[in-house]
Amino acid sequence: MMKFDIVRDRLLDGLNDVMKAVSSKAAIPILTGIKIDVTEEGLRLTGSDSDITIQSFIPAEEDGEQIIRVIEPGSIVLQAKFFNEIIRKLPTNDVVIEVTGHLQTHIRSGKSEFHLIGSDADEYPLLPQVEEDRKFSIPGDLLKSIIRETVFAVSSSESRPVLTGVNWQVAEGELICTATDSHRLARRKTSLENLAGEYTAVIPGKSLQELSKILVDGSTPVDIVLANQQVLFKSGNVLFFSRLLEGNYPDTSRLIPSEYKTNVTVNGKTLLQAIDRASLLAREDRYNIVKFSTDEGKVVEISSNSPEIGKVEEQIEAIEVDGEELKISFSAKYMMDALKAIDGQDVVIQFTGSMRPFILKSAHDDAIIQLILPVRTY
Amino acid sequence: MMKFDIVRDRLLDGLNDVMKAVSSKAAIPILTGIKIDVTEEGLRLTGSDSDITIQSFIPAEEDGEQIIRVIEPGSIVLQAKFFNEIIRKLPTNDVVIEVTGHLQTHIRSGKSEFHLIGSDADEYPLLPQVEEDRKFSIPGDLLKSIIRETVFAVSSSESRPVLTGVNWQVAEGELICTATDSHRLARRKTSLENLAGEYTAVIPGKSLQELSKILVDGSTPVDIVLANQQVLFKSGNVLFFSRLLEGNYPDTSRLIPSEYKTNVTVNGKTLLQAIDRASLLAREDRYNIVKFSTDEGKVVEISSNSPEIGKVEEQIEAIEVDGEELKISFSAKYMMDALKAIDGQDVVIQFTGSMRPFILKSAHDDAIIQLILPVRTY
Structure with missing residues (x-):
């Protein structure tokens, strides 16, 4: 009744x-x-x-x-x-x-x-039990950004289930969120005032995507409780529980190169549009590869070639190009995902040679690092 | 070159x-x-x-x-x-x-x-040849309305290909457009000044839907040429050709009842929303049947019953109910399609008994007639 x-x-x-x-x-x-x-x-x-x-x-x-x-x-x-x-x-x-x-x-x-x-x-099943000892809070809009900047890079394959999640690591007053599908990696570091202790949890990418949809815009804090098998997000009158992924998340810190041979600073939006056009004819291709090359000046050339359909050449004027001349090939999709995560600002791309992973970050800070593995074509 | x-x-x-x-x-x-x-x-x-x-x-x-x-x-x-x-x-x-x-x-x-x-x-194939002797024109927005009011009722089955088209009949200065899938029928009559001769053509429903998408809003006239195997629509700088369907379109004029036993006048939008709700629980059902009944007053009851899920009862106040009391069942989808074609105005529904086809039209004119066959459930 x-x-x-x-x-x-x-x-x-x-x-x-x-x-x-x-x-x-x-x-x-x-x-x-x-x-x-x-x-x-x-x-x-x-x-x-x-x-x-x-x-x-x-x-x-x-x-x-x-x-x-x-x-x-x-x-x-x-x-x-x-x-x-x-x-x-x-x-x-x-x-x-x-x-x-x-x-x-x-x-x-x-x-x-x-x-x-x-x-x-x-x-109806009971709610998951969540112990409240590992608890901190993040403004809602910042939480949404953190999710957007990392979750796209999780693996869509179940062959290593732990890679379908985003690794949340709390250490030294920072929250470090990392996602990788082993071809690329996205990492976001955030300093938070109310962060204590050291612990990690792997949150399923799908859960973070759904959470993002129910978060309201604005800076109202979202309380986060990371328990052993569950995470709880509290936003206003809404509670969002997700199970965590089991298994050890790989140590990705050593993947990020510490020195660089070529440094390119370029407007992110200009580069994104050029890559988008350069990859237009290669969309059928699973890998959707474009070539990227610098010369002695500040001009960067992006090109692609699909023998049956045709080819594209794009030139963009970089803000700065330092170091060795470079020719490299990579997935246009991964590059566009990374540029969207950095969101239209000027970006710095740091290369260590045409066969080594390279990273992208904002020209203004190191909070977001996007790493991409190149493809062998040159 | x-x-x-x-x-x-x-x-x-x-x-x-x-x-x-x-x-x-x-x-x-x-x-x-x-x-x-x-x-x-x-x-x-x-x-x-x-x-x-x-x-x-x-x-x-x-x-x-x-x-x-x-x-x-x-x-x-x-x-x-x-x-x-x-x-x-x-x-x-x-x-x-x-x-x-x-x-x-x-x-x-x-x-x-x-x-x-x-x-x-x-x-590249040559354009279809179209002789310009059967030619008239319709303002673009009127042409869009005529298409919207009829094309949804064409058959989606290829078992009688001619029914997948809309029959356009020119006679006595009127353009009469008719579509039927043999369970329901939509007819739109339009008097046009520049209409001469007597001829018919069956235009594929799909062609009319595509045409509708490229017609710009406004009353700029669209020139229409109905040739033997092709129709040509000219709108500004755009030419739209469609093949016509072969075969004789059935004579549908006798399907429309000439006398009625029950007359219900009701606000179209109110009825549409009530039918929509009444059919909510029956959506899985292919036929999506609702019951419609009048009593001695002006109250119309619409209901449906899905034994495993539940039932719905809706009452609406009609503007006028004349004639015999009536209980009838029909497809909610057909009824909603017909009401949308009449578009929110007050509608008159004329019944000839619970097992006979009934018609809907605007309370203001006879330009559009929608006919629906009932379903045996009472």
């Missing part, structure tokens, strides 16, 4: 968040549902695919305004897909939800009435 | 139009290309999938402004997909295109240079 009425738009906002955890191919049938718990304090929605669990709380009252009128507290699980669509299409902004005997659930709004058969909330 | 330079944005606009005719699964290889013909007057682009052919003309000069500088006239065929992407991504708004020996084509803009291998323009 349960009965309450609620402002429809607020229920919809909560559903939008928790729906991101619900998969139509759920491992256990009850996870195709959303759990609704109503107490005098408010309504709690829970969605989960067993890897990710999202919980959203809607308070009964907020800033003196009544959002939910609780007539009888209780719990029920309703089919996520139908419940979400029903709430979205209701004719008025007032909804009454009532559970009568045998899990019969009635949803009323205006002259519209839905009768659904729910599932027993006791059968 | 050929050489010209052109304002990039104008070339892109033309490409946007002709690309709609190009299919990646072309019947003959040269149709994966776009034909470019340059004369002193300007540039003509042609794209075709052999059913539809679109031609766009860009004048060398327009309103005293030079758009193309022709250095040497000529023709070439270039791979549509690459050519379009290259032009879209060029770094400046000035493009030079040059064909040298052996169909070598060079595209230059800023410091970007593409070299493509073209195909011989003489191998």
Whole structure:
């Protein structure tokens, strides 16, 4: 038994968040549902695919305004897909939800009435247990940037599962996030005031992508709890749980070259567009290779050649070119991903020869380092 | 040999139009290309999938402004997909295109240079021949409406190919467009001043959908030429050719009932939303059936029942209900399609009993008639 009425738009906002955890191919049938718990304090929605669990709380009252009128507290699980669509299409902004005997659930709004058969909330899995000892917080927009700058570089292959995650390492007051698919690597270092201790955790790339979608813009802090097998992100009234990946993350610190033979400083956006055009004719190709060469001046030439279709030559004026002349080939896709992560600023590219990994970073700071392995073509 | 330079944005606009005719699964290889013909007057682009052919003309000069500088006239065929992407991504708004020996084509803009291998323009199929004796014109926005109000009702099955088209019939100064998939029918009558003679043509639904995408909004007239095997639409500098469907279109005039037992007048938008909600739980169902019933008052009840999921009841207040009480079942999808075609106005629904086809039309005029066959469930 349960009965309450609620402002429809607020229920919809909560559903939008928790729906991101619900998969139509759920491992256990009850996870195709959303759990609704109503107490005098408010309504709690829970969605989960067993890897990710999202919980959203809607308070009964907020800033003196009544959002939910609780007539009888209780719990029920309703089919996520139908419940979400029903709430979205209701004719008025007032909804009454009532559970009568045998899990019969009635949803009323205006002259519209839905009768659904729910599932027993006791059968819904419990929330993961998370001990709160490893805890820090990051402004929401900074967290979103950190995710965007690293997550694209995780491996999409399950052959080494630990590489499908981003390694979060806390050490010496810094958070160091690293992702690699063994052809390229993205690393982001962030100094945080409230960071103590030394520990690491590998967070699945997919979880970070979903988290990014529910983070609101702005600098409101997100509390992060890194437990042994779970990570919890708390943002306002939303809790986001993800399992962590098991296994040892490889030590990537020695991959990053410490000395360089050729240094190219160039506008990131100009380079991105030139690479994009140079790779146009090679899109069919899995590796999508472009050539990059410097001469004695400041002109960088980017080119590609697809024998059956044609070839492209691009010249860009670099801001600075130092060191040895260089010819190198690499994946246009990896280069474009890296440039997008650095986001339109002037970038420094540091090479150690045409067969060695090279790195990209912003001309202004070392917070982000993108490393790419070249391809043998010259 | 050929050489010209052109304002990039104008070339892109033309490409946007002709690309709609190009299919990646072309019947003959040269149709994966776009034909470019340059004369002193300007540039003509042609794209075709052999059913539809679109031609766009860009004048060398327009309103005293030079758009193309022709250095040497000529023709070439270039791979549509690459050519379009290259032009879209060029770094400046000035493009030079040059064909040298052996169909070598060079595209230059800023410091970007593409070299493509073209195909011989003489191998590109000729345009369909269209005799201009059956000719009339329709304002562009009206033509778009006529297409939108009828084309959704064509059959998607190839079992009777002629039903995959819309029947255009010219008779007594009227254009009558009819589409049916044998479960529902859409008919639109339009009186036109410049209409003479009596003739019919069945235009493929797919062609009309593509045509609709390239018609610009506004009342600029579109000239229409209905020949024996082809129809030609001329809109500004764009020519759109489509083959016609062969075979006799069925006589549908007798399907539309001439007398009615129950008349319901209702706001179209209110009914559309109620049907949409009532069908929410039955979406998996191929037929997506809802029940519709009137009582002695003005209340119409719409309901559906999916035994495993639940049921929905919707009540709406009709503007007027006349005649016999009625219970009828029909496809929610067909009903929603028909209501969208009538577009939010008050609609009149005329029934002749629960097992007979019923019609919908605007409360204001008879220009559009939508007919739906009911389903046996009561």
